[in-house]
Amino acid sequence: MAYYEVRILRCHNPPKMLTVTAQNSQQAVRAAAADLRQEGVTDARGVEVIGQVKSLRG
Structure with a gap:
């Protein structure tokens, strides 16, 4: 599994950045969409x- 940085563009709020774990970029988009649904972002x-994020260390 790899880490991907995903940006969510929003209509009425500033863009949101997420770091998700996935096997490829398509699955990263799906994981981000599922996270948005759980948060109630409409x-x-x-x-x-x-x-792709190489390391989560700052």
């Missing part, structure tokens, strides 16, 4: 994978 208009 103004999302786009989900895009920014890139």
Whole structure:
């Protein structure tokens, strides 16, 4: 599994950035969409994978 940085574009709020775990970028988009549903976010208009995160350490 790899870590992906995903940006969610929103209609009425600033974009949201998530780091998700997935096997590929398609699954990263699905994981981000599922997370949005769980949070109750209703103004999302786009989900895009920014890139793969090599390390979670700062």
